[in-house]
Amino acid sequence: MAQSDRVAIVTGGANGIGRACARRFAEDGLKVVIADRDRDSGKSLAEELGADKDRALFVDCDVSDKLSVANLMAETRSAFGRLDILVNNAGIVAKGDILSLETDDFDKVLAVNLRGAFLVARAAARQMIDQIEHDDERPDDCRKRYAIINMSSVNAVVAIADQLAYCATKGAINQMTKSMALALAAQGVRVNAVGPGSINTDVLKAVLEDRKAMGKVLSRTPLGKIGDPDEIAGVVAFLASKDASYITGECIYADGGRLALNYLSSSSD
Secondary structure, eight states, X not given: OOOOSXXXXXXXXXXXXXXXXXXXXXXXXXXXXXXXXXXXXXXXXXXXXXXXXXSEEEEEOOTTOHXXXXXXHHHHHHHHSOOOEEEEOXXXXXXXXXXXXXXXXXXXXXXXXXXXXXXXXXXXXXXXXXHHHHHTOOHHHHHHHOEXXXXXXXXXXXXXXXXXXXXXXXXXXXXXXXXXXXXXXXXXXXXXXXXXXXXXXXXXXXXXXXXXXXXXXXXXXXXXXXXXXHHHHHHHHHHHSGGGTTOOSOEEEXXXXXXXXXXXXGGGO
């Protein structure tokens, strides 16, 4: 694969969907910044993707902290001199419904999933606009280069009773995606979201090991399988590519048909 001068930041990039996205960008020849709190996994992945060849970088980043986000951008500029793509993937969960959810847990989920996504997107957008203005780039050219992809979920549309905080943040991510897309459209920076369904990550590990629970998941998934992180990374890569240059303000749901379903699939048999 030919190397590109494009640079991508992936938050929550050390594991799961973020890890798959970082790998996909590297395979496509992009330079990748892996932002995460998991130092060991993040550094290991950066080494795998070419840190020694100045193609990958790990940055320890707490997306909910403004100074940490500022450091992420500074490290990215120092290493690669620019930023073209952001994948806003960092996210956490905290179990609890409206009766049981603790305020501290609610605040923690909002801090990472929503405030964090806002802080990183704002910093990334400002960096991109500075580059566009400095280089006096045409919006039509920018639409092929600059992209922000927020990680949403099917739970932005449907909901889980004991994941109130997570569902609330993903619904908000969809609205933030639309608002950002409108604000940045004139400059040529596209903003979209991806809404995964049930994906084979550590978050779903308990379900994967429970046959009955797995049956329930598959009963609401017409394609009859759990998604792979690489399948989400493929959608992200498309939205970041010039092939998606006329798409902004959208959320693509990669959910195996779940949101189209109005009955239990025969996969539950």
